[in-house]
Amino acid sequence: MLQANFLLxxxxxxxxxxxxxxxxxxxxxxxxxxxxxxxxVNLNFIAFALMNQNIDGHVFALFVIAIAAAEVGVGLAMxxxxxxxxxxxxxxxxxxxxx
Amino acid sequence: MMLAADGINVAQNIGFGIIAxxxxxxxxxxxxxxxxxxxALWLVMVLAGVAAQYILAAAEFVAVSQVMVYIGAVMxxxxxxxxxxxxxIGSEEGLNNSxxxxxxxxxxxxxxxxxxxxxxFTDDNVIAEPAGPAPTxxxxxxxxxxxxxxxxxxxxxxxxxxxxxxxxxxxx
Numbered sequence: 117m118l119q120a121n122f123l124l125x126x127x128x129x130x131x132x133x134x135x136x137x138x139x140x141x142x143x144x145x146x147x148x149x150x151x152x153x154x155x156x157v158n159l160n161f162i163a164f165a166l167m168n169q170n171i172d173g174h175v176f177a178l179f180v181i182a183i184a185a186a187e188v189g190v191g192l193a194m195x196x197x198x199x200x201x202x203x204x205x206x207x208x209x210x211x212x213x214x215x
Numbered sequence: 216m217m218l219a220a221d222g223i224n225v226a227q228n229i230g231f232g233i234i235a236x237x238x239x240x241x242x243x244x245x246x247x248x249x250x251x252x253x254x255a256l257w258l259v260m261v262l263a264g265v266a267a268q269y270i271l272a273a274a275e276f277v278a279v280s281q282v283m284v285y286i287g288a289v290m291x292x293x294x295x296x297x298x299x300x301x302x303x304i305g306s307e308e309g310l311n312n313s314x315x316x317x318x319x320x321x322x323x324x325x326x327x328x329x330x331x332x333x334x335x336f337t338d339d340n341v342i343a344e345p346a347g348p349a350p351t352x353x354x355x356x357x358x359x360x361x362x363x364x365x366x367x368x369x370x371x372x373x374x375x376x377x378x379x380x381x382x383x384x385x386x387x
Contacts, residue, residue: 117224117227117228117231117271117341117342118228118337118339118340118341118342119337119340119341119342120333120334120337120340121228121231121235122268122272122342123333123336123337124330124333124334125235125238125239125268127326127329127330127333128239128242128326129238129239129242129261130325130329131322131323131325131326131329132239132242132243132245132246132322133242133246134318134321134322134325135246135318135319135321135322136245136246136318138312138314138315138317138318138321138322139246139311139312139315139317139318140246140310140311140312140315141309141310141311141312142251142302142310144251144293144296144297144300144302145245145246145251145254145310147293147296148245148254148255148258148293149245149246151258151262151285151289152242152245152246152258152261155261155262155265155285158265158277158281159265159268162268162269162272162274162277163272163342165272165274165349166272166273166274166342166343166345167340167342169343171349171353171354171357172357174274174276174277174349174354174357175354175357175358175362177274177277178276178277178280178354178358179362179365179366179369181277181280181281181284181285182284182369182373183369183372184285184289185284185285185288185289185373186372186373186376186377187376188289188292188293189292189376189377189380190376190379190380190383192292192293192295192296192380192384193379193380193381193383193384194383195296195300196296196299196300196383196384197383197384199299199300199301200386205300206309207312208312208313
């Protein structure tokens with residue numbers, strides 16, 4: 117398999133995730149786009165592990181999966197808190213911390 | 216660029232291409248659909264595709280972790296999040312920012328840059344055929360000896376995240 121295949125697929129997923137983070141207004145959908153970005157990074161870790169015949173990339177991918185699970189838990193808790201206080205999770209309406 | 220049939224495993228490449236096409240289509244649906252629940256279900260397709268790519272890359276332990284943690288646990292969290300924030304059933308207007316069109320040039324330019332770097336860096340390098348699935352014991356040896364301190368750190372991060380999520384979401 118060509119090295120470029122894996123890395124280009126990861127780049128496509130990364131850019132779609134970046135677009136989602138920029139374009140979406142709903143906080144849950146922004147979190148989903150962040151998951152896309154994290155998965156593209158994981159794909160790169162596995163590809164480099166295969167290229168270098170080294171198992172370290174697998175370990176880092178497992179760390180990223182665990183941290184992503186924690187991130188989703190905290191992120192959704194914050195989204196629920198915001199929803200309870202404001203009855204909306206539209207990110208462009210959150211201006212309370214604006215100076 | 217080298218042709219797909221030049222001295223590389225064609226079957227593996229065709230499998231890779233099909234899965235990659237499904238993943239890219241699903242990812243585009245995740246960021247463009249007007250229905251929040253559908254976005255979550257398209258995300259399941261992307262995550263399953265990533266797991267399939269891991270299996271092609273001989274990383275079967277990571278693939279199983281991907282299925283259990285992401286498709287099993289994270290997606291349930293997402294669906295809970297969608298339900299608890301009372302998303303509309305059916306399609307919904309106003310899921311995008313007013314400046315959403317700005318994201319398209321950003322994404323395209325970013326991809327152009329990344330593709331240029333990747334193609335410049337890898338040339339026509341071919342990945343060696345994986346000799347077989349990576350042994351799970353080797354991963355365990357790595358996690359429990361050189362990466363023991365980061366592993367402990369991660370356990371504390373997970374504990375802090377779980378406690379923090381409960382404190383944040385609790386009704387007082």
